[in-house]
Amino acid sequence: xxxxxxxxxxxxxxxxxxxxxxxxxxxxxxxxxxxxxxxxxxxxxxxxxxxxxxxxxxxxxxxxxxxxxxxxxxxxxxxxxxxxxxxxxxxxxxxxxxxxxxxxxxxxxxxxxxxxxxxxxxxxxxxxxxxxxxxxxxxxxxxxxxxxxxxxxxxxxxxxxxxxxxxxxxxxxxxxxxxxxxxxxxxxxxxxxxx
Amino acid sequence: xxxxxxxxxxxxxxxxxxxxxxxxxxxxxxxxxxxxxxxxxxxxxxxxxxxxxxxxxxxxxxxxxxxxxxxxxxxxxxxxxxxxxxxxxxxxxxxxxxxxxxxxxxxxxxxxxxxxxxxxxxxxxxxxxxxxxxxxxxxxxxxxxxxxxxxxxxxxxxxxxxxxxxxxxxxx
Ligand SMILES: Nc1nc2c(ncn2[C@@H]2O[C@H](COP(=O)(O)OP(=O)(O)O)[C@@H](O)[C@H]2O)c(=O)[nH]1
Numbered sequence: 001x002x003x004x005x006x007x008x009x010x011x012x013x014x015x016x017x018x019x020x021x022x023x024x025x026x027x028x029x030x031x032x033x034x035x036x037x038x039x040x041x042x043x044x045x046x047x048x049x050x051x052x053x054x055x056x057x058x059x060x061x062x063x064x065x066x067x068x069x070x071x072x073x074x075x076x077x078x079x080x081x082x083x084x085x086x087x088x089x090x091x092x093x094x095x096x097x098x099x100x101x102x103x104x105x106x107x108x109x110x111x112x113x114x115x116x117x118x119x120x121x122x123x124x125x126x127x128x129x130x131x132x133x134x135x136x137x138x139x140x141x142x143x144x145x146x147x148x149x150x151x152x153x154x155x156x157x158x159x160x161x162x163x164x165x166x167x168x169x170x171x172x173x174x175x176x177x178x179x180x181x182x183x184x185x186x187x188x189x190x191x192x193x194x195x
Numbered sequence: 196x197x198x199x200x201x202x203x204x205x206x207x208x209x210x211x212x213x214x215x216x217x218x219x220x221x222x223x224x225x226x227x228x229x230x231x232x233x234x235x236x237x238x239x240x241x242x243x244x245x246x247x248x249x250x251x252x253x254x255x256x257x258x259x260x261x262x263x264x265x266x267x268x269x270x271x272x273x274x275x276x277x278x279x280x281x282x283x284x285x286x287x288x289x290x291x292x293x294x295x296x297x298x299x300x301x302x303x304x305x306x307x308x309x310x311x312x313x314x315x316x317x318x319x320x321x322x323x324x325x326x327x328x329x330x331x332x333x334x335x336x337x338x339x340x341x342x343x344x345x346x347x348x349x350x351x352x353x354x355x356x357x358x359x360x361x362x363x364x365x366x367x
Contacts, residue, residue, distance in 0.1 A: 003231055003233070003235040003237065004202060004343070005203065005208070005237070011343075012233075012235040012236075014233045014234070014235070035358075035359040040356075042247060042249045042250060043247055043249075043250050045250055045253065045254065047257075056257060056261070057257065059234075059250075059253045059254075061249045061250075061253070064353055064354075064356050064357060065353060065356040066353075067343075067345055067349050067350070067352070067353045068343060068345060068349055070343060072353065073235075073249075075233070075234060075235065075249075075253065087264060088261070090264075091257065091260040091261060091264060092257070094232050094233060094256075094260055095231065095232045095233025095234070095235075096233070097233075173359070177357055177358065177359070180357060181354045181357050184354065184357070185350055185354065188345050188350050188353070189345075189350070191343060191344070191345065192344040192345070
């Protein structure tokens with residue numbers, strides 16, 4: 001839920017990084033954290049297991065600066081990717097404004113990508129959201145690995161509605177900001193429709 | 196989903212703030228903070244404690260969400276309060292109108308009965324104001340601003356903030 005505070009002149013939005021386990025969601029957030037100047041970011045919170053797998057979520061608040069006198073706060077969340085954490089995953093979608101789907105480009109992860117996409121659609125529906133209407137971008141991650149499918153093939157399989165698609169190597173920051181910008185843009189454009 | 200954007204009038208915001216201030220004062224709480232389900236802070240009161248409101252709001256929202264889901268699992272529908280009693284400080288998180296939560300941080304000397312009573316009262320008052328604001332159609336009423344309709348150029352300009360620090364400082 002976008003929270004617009006007309007008094008304090010603030011816009012607050014929630015972006016969720018979704019996708020199969022180990023696809024690179026947390027890595028996206030870490031990169032954004034790393035390149036944001038300290039005054040424009042809050043504390044990054046990771047609720048993870050001892051082995052650093054996301055247990056509940058990672059959270060990173062960032063300030064994007066001013067737009068027409070409004071401060072913009074974006075709250076970035078990741079969900080746990082493993083199938084058995086579905087209950088937690090669903091909770092993180094509460095009040096979501098936009099989704100970045102982080103797909104794993106490796107051939108052997110295709111089933112996991114599809115499963116996660118289908119799970120996203122279902123979980124959004126349970127919150128009353130429609131995957132086909134919500135601000136959404138597709139990130140094809142791990143483009144640096146050898147065993148990956150060609151981008152055009154992946155796109156054909158995973159793209160659902162003409163959303164922007166980005167090839168990425170999250171560990172090197174390639175395609176990370178591009179995806180975040182694209183989803184942010186969609187969220188801000190969607191605000192027009194409430195006007 | 197964007198239609199759920201919360202549009203508060205200045206007067207309503209002041210009313211919310213006043214309710215939080217009264218609750219804070221009555222309980223001598225360190226901090227009283229109203230958040231939405233997405234984990235955004237709507238308003239807060241209490242200067243005694245400097246802590247990260249953003250982190251607090253996000254964790255409290257997630258905590259309440261998880262607790263309510265646990266409740267549903269065991270067949271409980273009304274399970275809308277979380278209370279953590281620490282050695283020095285306690286945290287009380289309660290549901291407001293199923294869409295918001297009130298988070299209190301106070302010292303352990305405050306009586307729990309009193310907390311429950313004041314929180315319940317505050318929740319009822321907050322609910323009235325928030326309910327009214329939610330039911331309002333954004334543009335229909337004078338004195339209520341609609342969601343801002345940004346131009347592409349404005350959005351482009353904002354997006355420039357989102358670039359590696361080096362690019363910004365390095366006068367590309
Ligand atoms: N080679 C390569 N490894 C990556 C890339 N992105 C993430 N990883 C690695 O994949 C593993 C899982 O990443 P993580 O961000 O924790 O995945 P999450 O479960 O989706 O949050 C980590 O070891 C990352 O370093 C990438 O683009 N290329």
